[in-house]
Amino acid sequence: MKFFTEENSSLAEEIIGRYPKPRSAMIPLLHLAQEQEGWVTDEAMAEIAELVGTTSAEVLGTCSFYEMFKRHPVGKYVINICTTMSCALMGAGDLMEHAELRLGVKSGSTTADGMFTLEGAECQAACTEAPCLQVNYRHQYRVTTNQFDALIEELSSSDHEVPEHGVLSQIRQHIPENRFVGVVPPEDVTAAPVWLNDNGSDQ
Amino acid sequence: MSEMTGTPIAHAPGFIANETPRIVTARFDYADSHTLERYEATDGYQALRKALEQTPEEVHSEVTDATLLGRGGAGFPAGVKWGFCPPGVWPRYLVVNGDESEPGTYKDRLLMELDPHQLIEGCLIACYAVGLSQCFLYVRGEMAVAQERVATALNDAYDAGYIGKNILGTEFSVDIVLHWGAGAYVVGEETALIESLEGNRGMPRLKPPYFPASIGLYGQPTIVNNVETLANLPWIVQHGASAFTAIGTESSPGTRMVAVSGHVKRPGVYEIVNGTTTFRDLLYGADMCGGIRDDNQLKAFVPGGGSAPWFTPDQLDLPFEASQVGPQGSMLGSGAIMVMDETADIPAAALTLTKFYAHESCGKCVPCREGGTWLEQILRRVVEGRGTPRDLELLIEVGETICPGDFPHAAVPSKGIEAVPFPYRMTTICFVGPSAFAPIHSALTLFREEFEAKVAGNEHPTMIEVAVDV
Ligand SMILES: Cc1cc2nc3c(=O)[nH]c(=O)nc-3n(C[C@H](O)[C@H](O)[C@H](O)COP(=O)(O)O)c2cc1C
Ligand code: SF4
Ligand code: FES
Numbered sequence: 001m002k003f004f005t006e007e008n009s010s011l012a013e014e015i016i017g018r019y020p021k022p023r024s025a026m027i028p029l030l031h032l033a034q035e036q037e038g039w040v041t042d043e044a045m046a047e048i049a050e051l052v053g054t055t056s057a058e059v060l061g062t063c064s065f066y067e068m069f070k071r072h073p074v075g076k077y078v079i080n081i082c083t084t085m086s087c088a089l090m091g092a093g094d095l096m097e098h099a100e101l102r103l104g105v106k107s108g109s110t111t112a113d114g115m116f117t118l119e120g121a122e123c124q125a126a127c128t129e130a131p132c133l134q135v136n137y138r139h140q141y142r143v144t145t146n147q148f149d150a151l152i153e154e155l156s157s158s159d160h161e162v163p164e165h166g167v168l169s170q171i172r173q174h175i176p177e178n179r180f181v182g183v184v185p186p187e188d189v190t191a192a193p194v195w196l197n198d199n200g201s202d203q
Numbered sequence: 204m205s206e207m208t209g210t211p212i213a214h215a216p217g218f219i220a221n222e223t224p225r226i227v228t229a230r231f232d233y234a235d236s237h238t239l240e241r242y243e244a245t246d247g248y249q250a251l252r253k254a255l256e257q258t259p260e261e262v263h264s265e266v267t268d269a270t271l272l273g274r275g276g277a278g279f280p281a282g283v284k285w286g287f288c289p290p291g292v293w294p295r296y297l298v299v300n301g302d303e304s305e306p307g308t309y310k311d312r313l314l315m316e317l318d319p320h321q322l323i324e325g326c327l328i329a330c331y332a333v334g335l336s337q338c339f340l341y342v343r344g345e346m347a348v349a350q351e352r353v354a355t356a357l358n359d360a361y362d363a364g365y366i367g368k369n370i371l372g373t374e375f376s377v378d379i380v381l382h383w384g385a386g387a388y389v390v391g392e393e394t395a396l397i398e399s400l401e402g403n404r405g406m407p408r409l410k411p412p413y414f415p416a417s418i419g420l421y422g423q424p425t426i427v428n429n430v431e432t433l434a435n436l437p438w439i440v441q442h443g444a445s446a447f448t449a450i451g452t453e454s455s456p457g458t459r460m461v462a463v464s465g466h467v468k469r470p471g472v473y474e475i476v477n478g479t480t481t482f483r484d485l486l487y488g489a490d491m492c493g494g495i496r497d498d499n500q501l502k503a504f505v506p507g508g509g510s511a512p513w514f515t516p517d518q519l520d521l522p523f524e525a526s527q528v529g530p531q532g533s534m535l536g537s538g539a540i541m542v543m544d545e546t547a548d549i550p551a552a553a554l555t556l557t558k559f560y561a562h563e564s565c566g567k568c569v570p571c572r573e574g575g576t577w578l579e580q581i582l583r584r585v586v587e588g589r590g591t592p593r594d595l596e597l598l599i600e601v602g603e604t605i606c607p608g609d610f611p612h613a614a615v616p617s618k619g620i621e622a623v624p625f626p627y628r629m630t631t632i633c634f635v636g637p638s639a640f641a642p643i644h645s646a647l648t649l650f651r652e653e654f655e656a657k658v659a660g661n662e663h664p665t666m667i668e669v670a671v672d673v
Contacts, residue, residue: 018380020337021421026402027385031344052402065404065565066385068344080345084306085509086464086541088555122388122559123306123509124345127464127539128217128471137347141216169350173357173381179367181378183337186421189294195375196259196334 003047008036011172012051018175020183022052026062030069034166039070068137070165075110077155078165080121081133087123090130096120098145102152115156117165136165217462218313219471221490224450226458227434228474230318237352239359242320248365250437254328255373262332266436268444270456272477274310275300275391275429276508276537278525285333287416288424295424297330297338298400298415299433301353302384302391304343306509306559307539309472310460311430315342315349318434319356323379325433327365328440330377333426337378339400344384354381388563392633393427394419395565406565407633431460452478455524459538461485466499466544467492475523482506483519486542499544503649507536509556510638513645514613529625532611549653550586553646557582560639570605571636577601578639590658598647602640605630610640612648620648 004012012032016025029051033044045059052059063069081087081096100106103116110117126132129141133148140151154160163170191197218231230236230245242248254262267282288295299322303311314322326338340357342350357379360366368376382400389395390405397420399405412418419425435457439447448456455478462472463485469492475485486492486501495501503513512533514521521527528535543552561575578601584590585598602610606627614622629637647654 018378021401023402024382024400027344027399028382031383031385054402062402062404065406066344066387068386083555084559085505085552085555086307086470089465089541089543089547089552122562123304123308125303125309125312125343126217127307127309127541128462130464130470134345137345139348168344168347168383169354170347171351171354171358173354174361175367175378176361179361179364181337181368181376183378184294186294186423189336192291192293193334193336193376195331195373 001043003033003036003041003043005036008032016051018183020185023054026052026054026059027066030059030063030066031168034069035168036166038076038164038166039073073110073114074165075117076115076164077135077162078117078119079133079135080119080124080137081107082122082124082126082131083120084123084127086127087130087132092131095131095133095143095145095148099148102149116152135162137168138162217309217472218317219469219473219491221473221475221488223458223474223476223480225474226438226447226450227314227318227321227431227460230321231313236317237319237356239320239356239363242318246441247320247437248324250440251324251327251331251365252371254331254440255371255375259332259334262328262440265444266332266439269439269447270454271432271435271439271447272455272525273429274431274435274459274538275393276305276510278535281428281432284414284416284428285329285426287414288333288426289417292424293334294336295334295426296420297326297333297335298393298396298420298425298427299326299338299340299430300391300393300396300427301340301342301346301349301430302396303346303430303537304388304391305537305539306556307462307464307505307541308508308537309462309464310538312343312346312349313460313472314430314434315346316352319353320360321434321437322353322430323356323360323366325436326379327370327377328436329426329428329433331375335377335426337380339380339382339420341396341400342381342383344386346383350381350383357381387565388559389565389633389635392635395633396427397425404565406567409632451476452522452524454478454526459523461523461538461540463492463540463542465504465542466496466547467494467542468496469493478524479522481520481522482514482540485540486519492542495542495544497544499546502543502545502547503549503645504543505539505541505556505642507534508539509541509559510534510634510641511536512611512613512641513649515615515649517616518613530622532613532622532624534625548586549646549650550582550657553642554579554582554586556642557639560635564635564639568631568636571631571639574601574605575636575639578643582643585654585657588657589661591661592655592658594658595647595651595654598643602644605636605640610644612645615649 235241271281272278394408395405415425561579566572
């Protein structure tokens with residue numbers, strides 16, 4: 001049994017083909033796996049290892065370093081409340097307390113219905129809009145406790161645009177074949193690029 | 204910039220315009236600032252055309268003459284760094300650092316979401332000038348919208364012939380590949396960024412070499428530049444280095460984006476004149492933050508991202524000029540100013556930063572991995588009222604295992620404390636370790652009485668004494 005769907009398999013090939021060394025595609029492929037399943041399974045890691053030419057242990061090594069990769073199922077919506085300085089100064093502590101009460105779970109856990117995972121997070125590059133949070137890595141700014149409740153209502157209904165956990169960018173890069181310069185393993189490149197040579201230079 | 208048509212919108216979340224000449228935020232007023240149409244209608248890709256009519260050396264010299272200081276934190280001049288690529292070693296790569304995650308920093312995300320073509324044009328100019336044959340644009344994992352905007356812009360620019368084979372009908376050919384991270388602050392450090400791009404755990408490499416320009420991605424010469432640094436290139440090529448150096452000061456020309464957060468009336472992202480704008484202009488200026496919230500007193504501010512030692516009202520008149528800020532005990536870093544008013548609980552504020560760096564330690568060096576955790580635990584019990592006076596000494600002792608000797612801090616004239624200038628010594632590979640200590644050191648040096656009040660009366664250790672060898 002293959003892990004990746006047919007569509008994702010060809011996407012994976014396309015992504016790998018953009019790097020001079022296949023291993024560089026590891027993180028993008030882990031994201032693709034998480035997009036497909038909502039979390040990163042052992043089967044996914046084994047298949048990624050094969051695709052980029054390494055071992056499952058190596059993939060696990062990389063995967064486990066990065067916070068966004070979940071190696072167990074999480075909620076449909078992962079809510080990350082920023083707890084770093086600017087947000088803390090502007091009331092992130094109260095917001096977190098409220099969120100725990102509203103969702104009935106402690107930070108770091110998932111609601112029984114599998115809808116929400118609540119996490120404390122680090123600076124989200126929105127410090128001027130504190131306190132802020134992200135739902136599946138999409139920002140909400142200057143969040144009051146009322147707004148938090150409204151957000152939970154909205155996410156519980158079907159009337160919103162936040163994709164399920166695992167889906168990151170909804171737009172993919174596509175390099176048209178006729179415009180793709182293509183990749184060469186670095187060891188096979190020995191000369192300066194043509195536009196430097198043509199200008200009589202070899203800095 | 205040529206005439207703009209279209210409807211101006213309310214500014215993007217966070218960005219606040221002021222009287223400063225707008226080099227990198229010029230299009231932010233437009234609802235469609237991120238589109239190729241808007242970009243082309245506002246001089247977009249004209250700098251690329253102009254660059255392609257010059258030799259790569261000419262473009263490189265223009266950037267060197269502009270003294271464009273890196274905006275990622277270290278402030279190293281881009282043109283000089285480009286020159287560090289060893290001659291005759293090919294291929295060379297460009298890695299764009301869009302990992303923005305230093306506490307308080309908010310500018311690169313705006314540049315990627317609101318004007319991705321400007322960044323792309325900057326990347327193309329850099330590749331042309333230095334002979335970089337492939338570009339990897341590394342966007343922070345947690346920035347889904349930035350990834351969408353950059354992906355769309357790349358797709359459109361490929362289709363329009365600005366990226367890829369034979370750009371604009373010339374010999375110049377380069378691919379730009381969108382890459383993204385998965386949540387790890389330390390990956391913003393350039394050698395960790397490269398490790399991550401090679402599919403590894405994002406741990407910084409041992410130095411030397413000090414610059415990946417000599418040995419970087421796949422062991423090849425690699426230029427790593429920050430998003431804002433690259434976003435300046437189209438303007439510099441278009442208007443010339445002398446127009447750039449006419450703004451700001453000789454050693455810090457141009458503008459820079461800064462984010463001011465915390466207890467000010469108008470927190471926001473501002474484009475300010477480099478070198479001359481002072482912290483007072485920024486925090487109190489009517490067209491900028493407009494003063495401290497509720498007209499409270501300013502207590503302290505972090506001048507350059509969470510890693511920077513803190514300033515107090517005594518340093519308000521310092522300008523955004525590294526050569527003046529360094530001797531006064533801090534750094535400008537990533538253009539992030541976090542403001543605390545008189546109501547702020549200083550030890551608790553320091554804890555929000557120390558916990559960040561302790562949490563983000565990659566674990567490669569012992570002083571950072573162990574020291575950061577200890578600093579967090581000791582500080583936490585002090586903040587929660589469980590600490591003892593001995594803990595205050597312990598904080599410094601543990602800190603000195605990471606940064607032996609004098610640690611930089613600001614002067615406090617009223618207490619007779621003199622400034623200790625930058626830089627510091629460190630026992631770690633990168634700055635994450637020292638950054639766990641910096642907020643504690645500043646807070647303890649500048650506001651010791653607040654710590655003493657928290658530990659007063661707790662003479663008996665409430666936890667087992669920790670033995671630390673210094
Ligand atoms: C721990 C650490 C985190 C960093 N994070 C970032 C970052 O998020 N973005 C960035 O551009 N530079 C970051 N830097 C600085 C980079 O190492 C590098 O100096 C910079 O990207 C070079 O680009 P510039 O010369 O254009 O500024 C970080 C450095 C350290 C030590
Ligand atoms: S200082 Fe900390 S984050 Fe940096 S390399 Fe050492 S252990 Fe890793
Ligand atoms: S501190 Fe919360 S977004 Fe930066």
